[in-house]
Each structure stands twice: as structure tokens, then as C-alpha cells.
Amino acid sequence: MSSLRARAVSGIPELHAGDDLAALIVAATGPEQPSDDQVVAIAHTAVSKVEGAIRMLAEVQPSEQALQLAAAAADAGVDHATDACAIQVALDESSEVLRAERGVLICRTRHGFVCANAGVDASNTGREGSLVLLPRDPDASARRIRARIGDLTGATPAVLISDSFGRAWRHGQLDVCIGLAGMQPLDDWRGRTDASGMLLRATWLAVADAAAAAADLARAKDSREPVVLIDGLQRFVCDGDGPGAAALLRPTDEDLFR
Amino acid sequence: MSSLRARAVSGIPELHAGDDLAALIVAATGPEQPSDDQVVAIAHTAVSKVEGAIRMLAEVQPSEQALQLAAAAADAGVDHATDACAIQVALDESSEVLRAERGVLICRTRHGFVCANAGVDASNTGREGSLVLLPRDPDASARRIRARIGDLTGATPAVLISDSFGRAWRHGQLDVCIGLAGMQPLDDWRGRTDASGMLLRATWLAVADAAAAAADLARAKDSREPVVLIDGLQRFVCDGDGPGAAALLRPTDEDLFR
Numbered sequence: 030m031s032s033l034r035a036r037a038v039s040g041i042p043e044l045h046a047g048d049d050l051a052a053l054i055v056a057a058t059g060p061e062q063p064s065d066d067q068v069v070a071i072a073h074t075a076v077s078k079v080e081g082a083i084r085m086l087a088e089v090q091p092s093e094q095a096l097q098l099a100a101a102a103a104d105a106g107v108d109h110a111t112d113a114c115a116i117q118v119a120l121d122e123s124s125e126v127l128r129a130e131r132g133v134l135i136c137r138t139r140h141g142f143v144c145a146n147a148g149v150d151a152s153n154t155g156r157e158g159s160l161v162l163l164p165r166d167p168d169a170s171a172r173r174i175r176a177r178i179g180d181l182t183g184a185t186p187a188v189l190i191s192d193s194f195g196r197a198w199r200h201g202q203l204d205v206c207i208g209l210a211g212m213q214p215l216d217d218w219r220g221r222t223d224a225s226g227m228l229l230r231a232t233w234l235a236v237a238d239a240a241a242a243a244a245d246l247a248r249a250k251d252s253r254e255p256v257v258l259i260d261g262l263q264r265f266v267c268d269g270d271g272p273g274a275a276a277l278l279r280p281t282d283e284d285l286f287r
Numbered sequence: 288m289s290s291l292r293a294r295a296v297s298g299i300p301e302l303h304a305g306d307d308l309a310a311l312i313v314a315a316t317g318p319e320q321p322s323d324d325q326v327v328a329i330a331h332t333a334v335s336k337v338e339g340a341i342r343m344l345a346e347v348q349p350s351e352q353a354l355q356l357a358a359a360a361a362d363a364g365v366d367h368a369t370d371a372c373a374i375q376v377a378l379d380e381s382s383e384v385l386r387a388e389r390g391v392l393i394c395r396t397r398h399g400f401v402c403a404n405a406g407v408d409a410s411n412t413g414r415e416g417s418l419v420l421l422p423r424d425p426d427a428s429a430r431r432i433r434a435r436i437g438d439l440t441g442a443t444p445a446v447l448i449s450d451s452f453g454r455a456w457r458h459g460q461l462d463v464c465i466g467l468a469g470m471q472p473l474d475d476w477r478g479r480t481d482a483s484g485m486l487l488r489a490t491w492l493a494v495a496d497a498a499a500a501a502a503d504l505a506r507a508k509d510s511r512e513p514v515v516l517i518d519g520l521q522r523f524v525c526d527g528d529g530p531g532a533a534a535l536l537r538p539t540d541e542d543l544f545r
Contacts, residue, residue, distance in 0.1 A: 031512070032294040033505040128543045135543045143456040145543075152490070193492065197455035198401040200537045201473045201493030203500070205457065215459045232410070234451070235459030236504065242461070243501035246494065246520065247291040254289070262504065279458045285386045285393045286401075286455040 033261035035070070035247035037254035043155050044255075046081035051177035054256050061258075063178060063186040066266055068212055068259040070189045070244035074153050074161050075255035076170050076208070082162040083154070084121075089114040102132035115151065118160050122147035138163060141278045142207060144194040163192065167208025168273030175210040175270065186258075187211035187266045190274075191241035197286065204245035206237035206277060210270040212262070213237075214277050235277060236265050291519035293328070293505035295512035301413050302513075304339035309435035312514050319516075321436060321444040324524055326470055326517040328447045328502035332411050332419050333513035334428050334466070340420040341412070347372040360390035373409065376418050380405035396421060399536045400465060402452040421450065425466025426531030433468040433528065444516075445469035445524045448532075449499035462503035464495035464535060468528040470520070471495075472535050493535060494523050 040057040044050065054069065055062060063069050077083065091099070091113035099113035116134065120126070123136035127143065136147040140163065148163040164170045171188040179185040190208030195201075206214060218232035244257035298315040302308065312327065313320060321327050335341065349357070349371035357371035374392065378384070381394035385401065394405040398421065406421040422428045429446040437443040448466030453459075464472060476490035502515035 031505055031507060032292065033501060034290065034292050035501070036290040130543055133543060193490070195543075196493075197542060198537055199463065199493065199496065199535050201491050201496070201535065203461075203493050203496055232451070233459050234503070235454075235457065235461050238457065238459070238461055239500035239504050242497035243291060243293070243504060245492070246497050246501060247289055249289060277457050277459065279456055284455060285388055285391060285403075286453050 035259045037248040038256040044078040048079040050079045051174045055181050065184045066263040067186040069186050070257040072255040073192045076164045077161045084118050084160045086114045086158045091117040119146040119149045171208040171210035204241040206241045206274045209274040213265045293517045295506040296514040302336040306337045308337045309432045313439050323442045324521040325444040327444050328515040330513040331450045334422045335419045342418045344372045344416045349375040377404040377407045429466040429468035430528050462499040464499045464532045467532040471523045
């Protein structure tokens with residue numbers, strides 16, 4: 030009987046720029062330290078905070094475009110205040126704005142992720158008037174944290190950094206993998222066969238995204254549990270860092286699902 | 288420390304039309320029978336087979352449209368044989384074809400799901416020359432299985448039926464919930480606050496889809512483990528059947544993510 034287990038780690042303190050996140054994770058896990066065959070899943074806000082990927086709204090000067098987008102949202106009767114400074118921060122994080130409606134920007138981030146407001150968060154920031162950005166290079170962040178856990182413990186679990194993204198066609202958000210080291214992001218069954226020998230033609234599983242979603246179910250959204258340890262994914266854990274979450278990005282010209 | 292556990296159930300036999308799936312699940316779980324606070328996640332092929340949602344390719348008469356789509360795929364040099372009969376079955380299951388390229392149809396199914404080939408599977412069918420369809424009404428299937436487990440055991444766990452869907456913007460497939468009874472599909476934090484009192488403005492989590500993804504990680508794709516028991520989701524399990532997976536469908540006019 031195969032199984033999956035995801036446990037939120039208690040006792041990670043409120044995080045600040047420069048904190049040693051790997052050391053705090055190792056300290057919080059106590060005697061049950063992360064092992065080589067585990068996945069350490071981390072909500073991106075924790076990584077962004079220690080990397081200083083934060084903007085203070087008071088220090089932002091909105092551009093003409095941001096002011097226009099804020100005015101359009103207000104005209105459309107959006108029921109929450111849409112701040113031109115917050116819009117400016119999302120624009121600064123975007124390579125492209127795909128849609129702007131009802132106070133929400135759907136952006137392609139500089140990394141290539143497509144998500145609302147370029148992944149800029151106003152909640153769980155830990156500081157009033159601040160916004161948490163996505164890490165500048167989440168795959169590099171995952172590799173760094175993985176190496177640092179290795180230095181501290183001798184074990185190098187996989188490290189997965191996630192964020193909650195909205196999706197096409199379906200309501201609600203789902204955590205997806207935005208940074209990864211030490212785990213295969215995709216499990217490719219194309220060309221392999223099922224139990225009765227039939228070709229599994231289209232089966233190509235986004236296992237890192239599934240792991241991100243599973244990790245998010247193990248924590249409560251309002252609590253300070255950014256870190257979740259996952260057991261049962263040994264078959265996807267690899268010795269090297271692997272291709273990272275960048276391998277999950279689908280080139281636009283191959284995308285039939287939009 | 289909050290946690291999630293998903294365990295694949297061994298010993299479900301190859302399934303046939305008319306089989307009592309609930310009874311087979313109860314028998315296979317043995318002394319660890321499903322309890323009221325668990326989620327029983329089932330790959331849709333298992334449900335479709337017992338409901339007879341199967342088509343034999345040899346009995347399909349392709350329409351002019353199916354023949355044209357098959358010819359276009361062949362002209363485009365698609366490297367697998369794209370059968371006009373298989374295309375016809377996908378067309379029969381669709382209310383709308385959104386795209387047809389490279390031998391893949393992106394369809395809106397009669398239920399409203401957007402997925403490749405209307406969810407019609409050629410693998411894991413258990414019978415050569417057959418195709419497995421999605422259940423006709425997966426929410427009704429989930430309610431029936433839940434009630435039947437209740438009759439057999441006195442416990443009414445949540446029942447979740449899943450399928451692997453491709454997504455916009457990102458590579459690979461992810462299991463999502465297509466049928467649900469006894470669990471809230473969405474966890475709405477809009478208007479609630481985070482740990483530091485900040486409003487969680489956009490947080491609306493597709494917990495049933497996350498549970499489907501987690502369940503899929505607990506089973507191997509080539510094995511006969513269509514059923515996974517999930518612990519740790521008590522907070523989303525409800526007494527009644529709830530709104531079902533239909534509540535996860537985003538109306539097209541509200542969809543900014545395409």
C-alpha cells in the first residue's frame with residue numbers, strides 16, 4: 030500500500046530579511062530532521078521575507094498606467110480599495126499584463142509564471158503597508174536552501190517553494206510549485222504502458238504541483254506554518270538539483286488550454 | 288502539528304459494469320474501514336467502468352467532422368495514429384470543441400469541464416478497443432457511492448471522484464475533482480484575516496482539487512489502485528452531500544485566466 034504523508038512544521042518564527050531559513054527549519058523540526066528522501070515544501074512568503082523581497086507601499090511612486098488601472102477598477106465598482114501603488118508593484122514584477130479587469134491583473138511574471146497581480150501578496154506579510162513579492166529566482170532559492178540544510182544536517186531533502194495561483198476554467202486557487210531543487214517536477218509516462226499493456230499516451234504528471242497542493246492541505250492558511258515535510262515521494266526525489274520549477278512552464282505556442 | 292495522510296487501497300479487482308464499487312472498497316479496506324471524517328478519493332475510470340460508461344471503438348461510426356479532424360492530425364504529422372472513431376467518441380461527449388490541434392481536442396464536456404478529448408481515456412480501460420468515458424453525472428455518482436458506503440458500514444465518508452486534466456500555462460497534468468459528496472469543494476477565506484489581522488482578500492482555495500492531486504500522488508499510475516483514503520481533511524468534510532464538484536466550474540464570463 031503506497032502512501033503520502035504531509036506534516037506542517039510548528040515553531041517557525043515570524044521571518045525577517047537575512048534570517049537563515051534553513052537553520053530555522055532544522056531547529057523547528059527538532060529530532061525529526063528532514064531526510065534525504067523527504068520533500069520540504071515552503072510557502073514562498075517565507076522565502077521572500079528572508080530574501081528581503083518586500084516593497085513598502087509608502088515608497089512606491091505609481092506610474093500613469095498604474096493610476097489608470099486603479100481608476101478603471103474604481104469606475105467598475107470594485108468593492109475593495111485598489112491601490113495604485115500596489116498595482117505599480119505588480120507591474121514592476123511583470124513582463125506582460127495579460128488582462129486587467131475588476132481590480133485584478135493577470136500577469137506573466139519576470140520568471141514566466143502566469144498569476145494574479147504577479148504573485149504580489151498583501152496578506153501574511155507580517156508588516157503593515159508592505160507587500161511580499163515572489164522570490165527573484167525561486168529555483169535558485171530552493172537550491173540554496175537545500176544546500177544549506179545539507180551543510181547543517183548532512184541530509185539533502187528536496188526543497189519545493191509554492192504559491193497559490195488561480196486557474197483557467199475552474200474556481201479557487203491551488204498551490205503550485207514555483208521553485209524546486211532535488212525533485213523531478215514532471216513524471217513522464219508517455220510511451221509507457223498501463224497495467225494491461227495499453228500505451229499511456231498523454232500521461233505526463235505535474236508531480237511537483239501535486240506535492241505543492243498536498244502540502245497546502247496540511248497547513249491552515251491563517252497560521253504560521255509555512256513549512257511542510259512530505260514523505261512518500263522518494264520516487265521523484267533525485268540526487269542532483271534537477272531542472273527546477275522552470276521546467277513546468279508551458280511555452281505559449283504549445284498551449285492549447287487557454 | 289497539522290497533517291495530511293493519503294493511502295492507496297490495495298486489492299480492488301478489475302472492474303466491470305454493474306459491480307458494486309462501494310462494497311468492493313469496503314471489502315478491500317478490511318478492518319480499517321472508511322470513517323466519517325475521511326475522504327475516499329476514486330479515480331474516475333473505476334466509477335465509469337462500474338456504471339458502464341464505456342464505448343467500443345468497433346461500434347462507432349465516425350462523422351464527417353471526426354474524419355476531417357483525424358485527417359488534419361495526420362497531415363500535421365502527429366506521430367501517433369489518431370483514430371476518427373476515438374475522435375467521434377470525444378465529440379459525442381462534448382458540448383463545445385474549444386481547440387483541435389496536433390491530434391488533441393480541447394473540449395468542454397457536457398458537464399462543463401474543460402479537458403483534452405472530453406476526458407475520454409484509451410488507457411486503463413481493461414478491455415482492448417474500448418474507451419472509458421467520464422461518468423454521466425459524477426456528483427450523483429459520488430453521492431450514490433457515499434450513501435452505499437453508509438448502508439454497508441454506518442459511516443459516511445466524503446467521496447471524491449477525480450480525473451487528470453491538463454492546465455493552461457503549465458506543463459503536465461494534475462488530478463482535479465470532477466465529482467464530490469460530503470466535502471466542501473472550496474474553502475473561502477475572502478473577508479477573513481491572516482495571523483497578523485490583514486484581510487485575506489483573494490484567498491479562496493480549491494481544496495477538493497488539492498485533495499484530488501494529493502490522492503494521485505499516493506498511487507502509482509500503472510497499478511490497480513483507483514481508491515485512496517485521505518485523513519486530515521475533517522475541517523472540509525460536511526454532514527450533507529454539499530454542492531458537489533459542479534461548484535468548481537468557473538463561468539466563462541468570469542474567467543480572466545484563459
